[in-house]
Amino acid sequence: MDERYAAPGADGSARTGKGSKSARVFEYFVQPVGARAPAVGCLAIVVSAAVAALFGIFELTAYALPAGALTFAGLWWNNRRQAARPHARLSIEGSYLRLVEGEARERLYVPLDDLLDVELDTKTIQRVQDNVRADVLPAFRLFHGQVGSASDVSRIVLITTKLELPLTEERVSSSYTIEAFGKMRRFLRDNGWLPEGERGAGAA
16 A cells, blocks of 8 residues: 555654654545556667767767666656655645645635545546457557557546536546545545535534
């Protein structure tokens, strides 16, 4: 489990990848740490090899290997730095909820009571897969594609009195999003929030 989603502890702190944080801040990551590592590594290798080949073409072979290595290191470090950043931060400031995307883009700042609900926006998709049978020519595999098994993808949506705000444009694996969804709602409840449907019962 990604510890950056850990629930607030008894001492009023939430564990993150960089240590303790106030329980009044929740960091939302679109996917688990390391989920993109294989793809990022392959891309870095391909780009680095292309840079080294380019130096070779221009007969700068002495610089080809160092240039490729520096390119790989730079791409890997940049992607690791990006992966360490939360996609969004929810913070409770007095009786207000603030949502900041990335480093500084504020997307929402409303009284906590104006947040009516937090919901999952889920859809079922079926991806078309190329037919890789030996008797199908590569140029025609797209036309003989097969529909793969159905899978659910989701995104989290904040519903306020004025708008419905998805945390991301894209939907990702439901199994991961559901876990983040539950922790986000628990964080909000721990800071005094109730969904609109429970407020009458809470007051009673």
